[in-house]
Amino acid sequence: MRNIFIAIISILLLGACSKEKGATLHPVDINVVLRLSGDQEGIAIPYKGATVSMINQTSSTKYSASITTDTNNVVFHQVVPGNYQISVELQLSAADYEKATGQKVSGSVIFTGTATANAVELTNSITVDVHTGGGTEAWVIKQIYYAGSNVKDGASFRDQFIEIYNNSDQLMYADSLYFAQVAGVNAALSGLDISKGWYIPATGQYDWSLSAGNNVADANTAYIYSGCIFRIPGNGKTYPVGPGKSIIIASTAINHKVPFIDITGKEVPVRNPDLTVDLSKAEFDVYMGDFPGKSPLSSDLKTSVPHMVVIANVNRDLILDNLGRDGYMLFKTTANIKDEWQQFKMPGASVTEDKTYFRMPKAAMEIYDGVEIQPTTMASRTPKRLPVDLDAGFSYVPNGSYSSQAILRKTQKTVNGRVVLQDTNNSILDFVVIKADPSKEAFTSK
Incomplete structure (x- = not known):
C-alpha cells in the first residue's frame, strides 16, 4: 500500500511539473509597427501593401502577413513565443512617393527594415524602422x-x-x-x-x-x-x-x-x-x-x-x-x-x-x-x-x-x-x- 501511495504522489507531482512547464509555452500576439527612419523620419507614407515576415530563430517557423488597411502595423496572433528575426518590404509607386515627400522619382521606391525581438509576453509590440534602399545605380x-x-x-x-x-x-x-x-x-x-x-x-x-x-x-x-x-x-x-x-x-x-x-x-x-x-x-x-x-x-x-x-x-x-x-x-x-x-x-x-x-x-x-x-x-x-x-x-x-x-x-x-x-x-x-x-x-x- 505504501508503494502504491508513493507512485500516486509521484504521478501527481509529474503532472504538476508538466503543467508548470507548459504554462511558459503559451501562444503570444506580436504587433509589428512600422515607422520611417533617417532623414525621412516624420514623413507620412502609406504603409498599405507592406509585407512583414517573421522567422522564429529557434524553430525556423516562418510567418508572413501584409498590411491591408490604412495603418502602419500588422498583428500576428497566437504564434510560438521566442526570438524572432523580422523583415519588412514596402514598394511605393512613384506617384505615392511624390505625394508623400514632394520628390519626383522615375520609378517605384522600395522601403525595407529589419529588427529582432524576444516575444515571450502574451502581447508584444515591436517597432521596425524602415528606410529606402540603395537604389539601382552603379x-x-x-x-x-x-x-x-x-x-x-x-x-x-x-x-x-x-x-x-x-x-x-x-x-x-x-x-x-x-x-x-x-x-x-x-x-x-x-x-x-x-x-x-x-x-x-x-x-x-x-x-x-x-x-x-x-x-x-x-x-x-x-x-x-x-x-x-x-x-x-x-x-x-x-x-x-x-x-x-x-x-x-x-x-x-x-x-x-x-x-x-x-x-x-x-x-x-x-x-x-x-x-x-x-x-x-x-x-x-x-x-x-x-x-x-x-x-x-x-x-x-x-x-x-x-x-x-x-x-x-x-x-x-x-x-x-x-x-x-x-x-x-x-x-x-x-x-x-x-x-x-x-x-x-x-x-x-x-x-x-x-x-x-x-x-x-x-x-x-x-x-x-x-x-x-x-x-x-x-x-x-x-x-x-x-x-x-x-x-x-x-x-x-x-x-x-x-x-x-x-x-x-x-x-x-x-x-x-x-x-x-x-x-x-x-x-x-x-x-x-x-x-x-x-x-x-x-x-x-x-
Missing part, C-alpha cells in the same frame, strides 16, 4: 558562390567566385574597383563570452577601439576593417562593362569540372563534374604566388587571365568563408591604401598574432554595395559585421558548406531589355538561392 554584387562543392567529389573551395554587375544604364569601367571581405567575430553569438572584454556588449561584435594603438574616435562606427582587399587592375579604361553586364572574379580561373595539375605537380581529380563549375572564362582571379611572405595553396595556379591586385590578404588565396561567416564590399577610393590607411590586430589578439587588418575610413570610400552572409543554422549565426546602412540583413545558402549553392540577386525590373537588379540594402529581401552559375545569364523572373 555596381552591385550579383552572385556569391561561397559554399564550394563536395570535398571528395567536387572541387571543395577551389571553385568559389563573385559576380559583379553593372546595374546602371551607362557604360562603366571596372578599373580600380575594390572588393573587400569585412573582418568580424566568427564565433556564434549564442555562445559568445562577452566578459572577455573586447566585444561590444550590445552587438557582440569586436570593439575595435580596444585594438592596440587604435586610438581614433568612433573606431567602431566611422571605419570598416578588412584583412582581404583586392583591386581590379587597369589604367582607367581598360575593362569596360556595359549596362546590364557582369564580370567574374574567381579564386582560380580554370575549368574545375576537369582534372588539373597543381603547383606541386600532382594531378587533382574531379569525380563528379556536375557538382562544380567552369571558371575558365572568368575576367579575373586571385594569384598569391607573387605576394611577399605568402606561400600559395597548391591549387593556386598562375592562369592566363588578369590577376587582381592584392592589397592585403590574411589568407593564402581568395577564400570565401564557406561556413557563411563573411561580409563583402565593393568600393572605390582615391587613397593609396597601403601608405595612407593603418593596420591593426584584432581586439584580444595575442602578442604573437601576425594577422593585421586595415582601418578603412567610410568617408574616404565610395561604397557601391555591401552584402553580409551568415551560417545556415540559427545556433551558428555570428554577430552582425556590416553596418545596417550597407546591409540591414543577411543571406545564406540553406544546404550549407560544399553544397554547390550560391546566392543570386533578384531582378527588380527590365527596361528596354536590360535587367535591373533589386538593391534594397537588405540581403534578406534581395537574394534567392540557386545552383552556382558563372554563365552570367542567371536571373530571377520578375
